[in-house]
């Protein structure tokens with residue numbers, strides 16, 4: 424199956440209610456996106472599945488929901504005020520601004536671009552003859568560091584409020600609450616805190632649909648360990664993250680692991696790997712896994728003056744700052760990868776193609792669709808009765824569609840990735856044995872297109888929520 428073009432996916436997302444351009448009726452707001460009825464179902468399912476796997480089903484994990492707004496000292500301590508920026512270059516000809524390292528990446532590789540100092544970016548752009556993607560000019564200004572945090576003001580009087588930031592990662596909420604969580608939950612090392620939520624970054628060059636946006640969602644884990652034990656724990660998380668990728672339907676041939684070079688490491692990290700996905704425009708980061716050592720806890724201890732240590736319950740004389748392994752997952756980026764992976768324009772016969780999303784059942788917006796064969800009232804009543812029974816007994820997400828020919832409805836369900844369709848016809852009612860026996864329905868598989876006749880009793884017995 425070849426990867427779809429991004430345009431084909433963007434078009435399907437709008438047409439079928441997954442993702443809409445933000446503020447569209449006002450001409451939009453560049454690089455903002457709204458999740459439609461099916462997009463939010465898919466995103467919620469990914470998030471729910473992630474939480475179930477990494478929090479609810481693990482004794483060593485607990486959850487948290489900290490605020491988006493935090494004391495600005497948090498961001499001084501974390502290093503975001505001084506270090507969280509990208510090299511910004513201005514095209515002197517058309518005045519457009521770009522990330523210098525991203526422009527260089529294609530020519531000198533990610534690792535090569537990451538080791539450049541701010542002063543080296545502009546000369547290198549000129550030496551490599553990298554032209555402005557907007558106007559084609561070759562007239563770059565000296566690069567400047569551009570801080571990616573969104574700044575705003577707290578307080579009701581304009582100009583007099585305190586400057587604060589919209590959080591650029593969920594991680595810091597977990598670090599500042601480390602002692603609250605550890606003590607209230609009586610957790611012993613190793614244990615982890617997880618949270619999901621919206622974060623903001625004033626990206627210089629957002630784009631590629633929802634791949635890089637200024638507002639997005641993360642699912643992050645801070646896993647606290649005794650110093651010296653982090654090596655095998657890092658490896659275990661690498662395996663767990665990889666398995667997650669496979670279980671949500673990403674193909675191993677479009678996944679790879681990339682180890683960060685020393686020069687490329689973030690200010691807080693002593694080791695980082697990225698899990699990369701092969702997007703239509705090339706390989707790019709999907710997730711990250713970092714060894715943050717005791718950087719964050721020690722910084723918060725220093726800046727807040729509060730103790731952030733852990734006391735060994737077996738030996739209270741042993742007090743230390745735990746190390747942290749951080750598996751981080753972009754939620755909105757996951758949704759994009761899942762959709763890209765699932766999309767296919769499939770040729771069925773010489774003159775017949777269909778668009779289909781081969782979504783894994785654990786993430787598809789609907790598990791099933793019930794399609795009454797015609798709009799006859801008594802047929803719809805029978806189908807509605809079945810709908811209620813299934814929803815109440817199985818907890819599945821079920822669509823109910825009566826508009827259009829049965830063929831068109833099948834194709835619509837294929838396009839939104841519904842794994843199975845159930846057709847209720849006159850056979851089901853006992854009125855036409857040519858269609859089937861009384862109280863039987865047709866069940867159609869999205870991927871194989873095979874149709875099976877089943878009794879309603881058998882169908883109900885075999886329905887259960889999908890598992891990975």
Ligand code: GAP
Pocket residue numbers: 591592593594624626633634635636637638639640641643708709710711749751752753754755756
């Ligand atoms: N706490 C560590 C941290 O925030 P990161 O690599 O900067 O690490 C984590 O971000 C994940 O968030 C990335 O792996 C990616 O999936 C996602 N992400 C980062 N920037 C993004 C953006 N501008 N738009 C969408 N997702 C983004």
